[in-house]
Amino acid sequence: xxxxxxxTYLELTSLAELRAAAPPRVPGVVAIAxxxxxxxxxxxxxxETVGRPHGWTDHIGRTDAEWQEWAERVETWVATIDGxxxxxxxxxxxxDDVEIAYFGLLPHVQGQGLxxxxxxxxxTRAFELAPRVWVHTCTLDGPxxxxxxxxxxxxxxxxxxxxxx
Numbered sequence: 001x002x003x004x005x006x007x008t009y010l011e012l013t014s015l016a017e018l019r020a021a022a023p024p025r026v027p028g029v030v031a032i033a034x035x036x037x038x039x040x041x042x043x044x045x046x047x048e049t050v051g052r053p054h055g056w057t058d059h060i061g062r063t064d065a066e067w068q069e070w071a072e073r074v075e076t077w078v079a080t081i082d083g084x085x086x087x088x089x090x091x092x093x094x095x096d097d098v099e100i101a102y103f104g105l106l107p108h109v110q111g112q113g114l115x116x117x118x119x120x121x122x123x124t125r126a127f128e129l130a131p132r133v134w135v136h137t138c139t140l141d142g143p144x145x146x147x148x149x150x151x152x153x154x155x156x157x158x159x160x161x162x163x164x165x
Contacts, residue, residue: 005140021119055140
């Protein structure tokens, strides 16, 4: 029988509480750049590629136009190593908050400290936009996702248990 899925919501209300990660241990040059102009095809590719191993299926049926509309409502940032895609995050402003709407790494770069580095960048950028940053993760996400959020100083403010995956 499948296990229930636990979703954890986390927040940070002060940039001073961010615990920055050490530099990543990846071979090559890491760059993080905003996708400008917004490009729905980029958002779709990362959502599908990063999310596939974790069951991200909520938005698989979006049309090209819907992906473009989404991309124009969020900030999308892409991490590369020597010019090759490595990970991404999306920030969505919601009033006085910024949600890290999506965050993830490609499987071949996981476990090398890039996640902490990219999350430090995401939180720092989010605080340039609003005084509170939040994110949610679940037990289907990568095995280090929750630990990464906690290590950066984000605090849980709600959990919920959903039916089996």
